[in-house]
Amino acid sequence: MNADVPASRELAAIAELAARATGDLLRTGFRSRPEVDLKHDIHDPVTVHDHAAEETIREVLAEHAPGCVVIGEEGGRQGTDGDLCWYVDPIDGTANFAVGLPFFCTSIGAVAGGEVVAGVVYDPVRDEMFSASLDGATCNGERIESRGAARxxxxxxxxxxxxxxxxxxxxxxxxxxxxxxxxxxxxxxxxxxxxxxxxxxxxxxxxxxxxxxxxxxxxxxxxxxxxxxxxxxxxxxxxxxxxxxxxxxxxxxxxxxxxxxxxxxxxxxxxxxxxxx
CATH class of the missing domain: 3.40.190.80 (D-Maltodextrin-Binding Protein; domain 2)
Known part of the structure; x- marks a missing residue:
């Protein structure tokens, strides 16, 4: 699959739907001090909310892009169509989420033809949806421009x-x-x-x-x-x-x-x- 601009916009819209579907779940779990399990070591925590959010995302992606490959941090690789691949981090910043620090997000990227063609980063605490396609980048629908310090x-x-x-x-x-x-x-x-x-x-x-x-x-x-x-x-x-x-x-x-x-x-x-x- 080689995504043109309209196709990449469509993939970004799907990613937005999937990311936003985790919002209520993550806001409810935030500052609940959930039980934390460890994956590799003390620096790699995971909670039930990571698994639940990823499952929610997979369900939305399966509905709107059936058969695609989804590679998630918690559930690994699933799916059969290698032309479109979604990379999913249900909670990037789990250590922050688990203790109540409001700096974490859901990240979903779509790869087609070997390149990232769409992606979203969703901050559920601030309800900020950063979205990118081959047509540009937005935050909550408004164009963003990467400008700041020079040195x-x-x-x-x-x-x-x-x-x-x-x-x-x-x-x-x-x-x-x-x-x-x-x-x-x-x-x-x-x-x-x-x-x-x-x-x-x-x-x-x-x-x-x-x-x-x-x-x-x-x-x-x-x-x-x-x-x-x-x-x-x-x-x-x-x-x-x-x-x-x-x-x-x-x-x-x-x-x-x-x-x-x-x-x-x-x-x-x-x-x-x-x-x-």
Whole structure:
């Protein structure tokens, strides 16, 4: 399936329906202090609401795009039609959701012909729907433009770096890189949801976002949002010739930001070398 602009708009509309269908469920579960289970380690929590939201999304996608492949964080790969593939993160920012911090979202990206052609990031707390198609990017139906700071010294950067895994690999070097960011940027934030941070870069509410190790369901929708809003998204750590959404890392920035003159060029060079780029 090669999506043209009308087809990508239709896929974005389907993704919006699926994401919005989780809204009441997530708002009800938010600040209920749900029981938390662990998937891989203490840094990888999951709740019953993650599973319920993903199941809701799968039902909507099955109704409006029957037979498509859905790859979800909780339920893995399901479906038969490989020409259209949805990447679903029902709650990106589960750790925030579980304790009552209002920075989490639902992220759904549609891949056709090997490229991300539609995606949404939905913030149920603020009822903000960020949506991207090949026709542009919007928030609650209004066009967004990725504009903000031009230089590090006036910029806000959002990142989950360094993770516990990064620190295990080379603690001293990783902390040195993080120190470069803290020294150079006006503000460094660790908000806890890469997908929502990317949406905020697309809207111009955050200037730079960086993460070296994520999954496709974390970044597919945000990738398209940033680019369609006029920002820059650079994949990091991917295989040569592989599509950008399969790369595990990225750096993104608002349009007009001087990435070449940023300290991120040194941080990216060191971290991407360490992650196989």
């Amino acid at each position: 590090d010294e006036t910029a806000v950067v959002a990142t989950s770096y360094p993770s516990a895994r990064d620190l295990r690999d080379d603690r001293d070097e990783v902390l040195r890189r993080f120190g470069l960011m803290v020294d150079a940027f006006a503000t460094v934030r660790r908000p806890g949801s890469a997908a929502l941070a990317l949406a905020h870069v697309a809207a111009g509410w955050t200037d730079v976002s960086f993460d070296p190790r994520l999954n496709t369901w974390d970044l597919a929708a945000g990738l398209l949002l940033v680019r369609q809003a006029g920002g820059t998204y650079l994949p990091l750590g991917g295989r040569p010739g592989a599509p950008d959404h399969e790369a595990p890392g990225y750096v993104a920035c608002v349009g007009g930001f001087d990435l070449a003159g940023s300290v991120m060029t040194e941080v990216i060079g060191l971290s991407s070398a360490g992650s196989g780029a």
